[in-house]
């Protein structure tokens with residue numbers, strides 16, 4: 402079986418590798434651009450996205466990561482990894498940070514507040530259950546978690562979360578955040594946000610499946626990767642211009658977002 406690369410700059414990469422091992426799948430640590438050529442799928446773990454982005458920039462990983470995503474190779478971002486994959490992020494530190502992009506959504510980097518507002522919640526996950534079986538819900542561990550506020554038409558929502566009004570009023574202090582929360586206060590009592598999505602070759606979760614004993618998301622990603630790999634190898638039998646255009650995604654304009 403093909404190995405799964407895990408971006409190992411910072412954050413919970415060891416936990417992802419351990420979860421893959423429980424499924425009998427080998428995970429390898431990725432730290433350099435050229436290592437991306439040796440793997441067919443990649444996990445970008447949770448951690449702290451600003452720090453991870455600085456390290457990725459230092460190691461000149463962004464062009465190779467963008468190419469990996471744009472080639473249609475399977476990528477799964479958890480938490481900070483989700484932020485990396487979003488086309489647009491809000492609530493970033495002053496000066497912004499680079500994103501890999503590819504996922505047509507707007508993510509709020511610290512939607513649920515600071516570290517002490519971290520929480521766990523049972524999420525309804527019908528698509529995961531239809532593929533992997535098991536309990537109807539998945540225990541989501543949200544650590545200083547982001548949330549997806551808007552998603553494009555190509556994005557399949559795999560889980561959402563009904564935010565209790567008490568949680569909506571917590572916030573950190575940037576002006577953009579304050580404006581966001583004022584907007585939220587004027588909205589309904591409870592608000593739904595998206596916490597797991599798939600868009601073609603991209604899977605993203607706002608929570609941390611690698612910190613639970615439930616390996617269904619890892620299994621889902623491995624199967625999704627195998628399917629994409631099979632499609633790619635069968636399409637290599639057709640003329641080259643057809644097979645490449647099939648996997649090319651629109652290039653994203655990825656400036657530093659403020």
Ligand SMILES: NC(=O)CC[C@H](N)C(=O)O
Pocket residue numbers: 446447448449450451479480481482484510511544545546547
């Ligand atoms: N657990 C996490 O990955 C938290 C992500 C964090 N909100 C960030 O900005 O990077």
